[in-house]
Structure formats: C-alpha cells, structure tokens
Amino acid sequence: GDCCAPPSPPSWTMANSNPQVFFDIALDGQVAGRVTFELFAHIVPKTAENFRALCTGEMGKGRSGKRLNFLGSTFHRIIPGFMCQGGDFTRGDGTGGESIYGDKFKDENFKMKHSGKGCLSMANAGPNTNGSQFFICTGSTPHLDGKHVVFGKVVSGYEVVQQMERCGSSSGTTSKRVVIHSCGEVEKDGGAPAAKRARTEAPAGEVQVLHIIRKHSGSRGASSL
Numbered sequence: 001g002d003c004c005a006p007p008s009p010p011s012w013t014m015a016n017s018n019p020q021v022f023f024d025i026a027l028d029g030q031v032a033g034r035v036t037f038e039l040f041a042h043i044v045p046k047t048a049e050n051f052r053a054l055c056t057g058e059m060g061k062g063r064s065g066k067r068l069n070f071l072g073s074t075f076h077r078i079i080p081g082f083m084c085q086g087g088d089f090t091r092g093d094g095t096g097g098e099s100i101y102g103d104k105f106k107d108e109n110f111k112m113k114h115s116g117k118g119c120l121s122m123a124n125a126g127p128n129t130n131g132s133q134f135f136i137c138t139g140s141t142p143h144l145d146g147k148h149v150v151f152g153k154v155v156s157g158y159e160v161v162q163q164m165e166r167c168g169s170s171s172g173t174t175s176k177r178v179v180i181h182s183c184g185e186v187e188k189d190g191g192a193p194a195a196k197r198a199r200t201e202a203p204a205g206e207v208q209v210l211h212i213i214r215k216h217s218g219s220r221g222a223s224s225l
Helices: 045-056 159-165
Strands: 020-027 029-038 077-079 083-086 119-122 134-137 148-155 180-184
Touching: 020 083, 020 119, 020 159, 029 045, 029 077, 029 159, 045 148, 045 180, 148 159
Parallel strands: none
Antiparallel strands: 020 029, 020 180, 029 148, 077 083, 083 134, 119 134, 119 148
16 A cells, blocks of 8 residues: 555645656566656646656657657666666666757756655756656655755655665665666546557666765766765
8 A cells, every 4th residue: 555655745735737657667577566656747847747758758759869758768776765766768877868858958946855755856967957867765865955856756656666775775786677667647537547658668778866965066977966
C-alpha cells in the first residue's frame, strides 16, 4: 500500500488540474513496480510540461536525433539517503539529455522547496541549464533549494523508489540496471494510462546533484547536484 509514501507538507497541496505521470521501473530486467508523480504545473508549468511530454514521447525526435522520451532510459546515479537521478535518454551516463524546448531551458522559479523524500527536481549543470535529467529525493536536501527547480512529487509507489535506492552506492554507481521500462501520463479519472503513453523503444540511457555543498564551483559538466 501507501504506508511508505512520504507525508505531503502543507505547501504540497495538490491542484486538481495538475497532470500525473508514471514510470514502471525494472531492475536488471525484473519489473519492480510503478511510481506515480504529480507535476506542479500550477507553479512551474514549463518545467512540468517538459517532464510530462518526455513521459509520453509525444514530441517525436529532438535535436540529438533521439526520441524525446524517457522510455528505456536508466537511473544512472543513485546515492542512498540522498537521491535517484535519471533522465539522460541520449547518452545514459549523465552527460546528455535534451528538453522539449531545444537543448536547455532556464530555471523557471524556486518557489517549491526540497521538502524531503519523494520530491521531484531538475538536475542541472549550473544556472539555467535544465534539459531532461531529474532526480527523486530520498532524504533531506535543503542545500539544493534555490539551485534546482522542484517540479513534482511522488504520489504513489514510493516503495518502488526504495527498491531503486537499495541498488545505489555512496559513489552513485548502481549494482543493478535501473530502467524506465514503461512510462506515460495517467488519465485524469485515475483510470488506465493515457492512450498517448510511450510505446516505442528508446535507447537505454553528467548532470549531477551535489551530495555535499562544494567549496568551489569550477567543475565542468553537470555536477551541480
């Protein structure tokens, strides 16, 4: 059930019109279950729409020549007690990814805070470098407030995130291949996934979230998490 789901802080009151999307997660080819997210379209509409469309794959191919879709991509970096990072559907190692708006887009706002387990936020390589990489918080990460755009939360299936977390390590390397086996948008009535859910295969997929606050900010690539 939902006994493991994190409580929702008061600031996370759901707007009924907000979209919900899902990931079916596979660990080394074995389906672990479904994680469902609410996207905060009422606060960060552009960021939420990017993630929603990347779940459905409805935008077709991007500039990289790869389909703009999370399907088949991996969570390449998982640090227990911190976060699970994924969304690099072009390279799969944290150096790639692409938004539906082109390559990168600006930080929309930092109204939502990293409020704990289940928080969904954008990975980046510094200010205004949002692409497709994201992370799910599995611990308290207040040092990321004002640096990463929070745009959603886990509403069901947090126990699946916990299974993912157990595949991680302090370095972020995963012991199992953690793959988004299926993904799409949930129908508003809570029924079956939307018809436009992703169906085509995508290649398995470094933007980072700083585990500890860096003393200097000269690192290259996506290493701001």
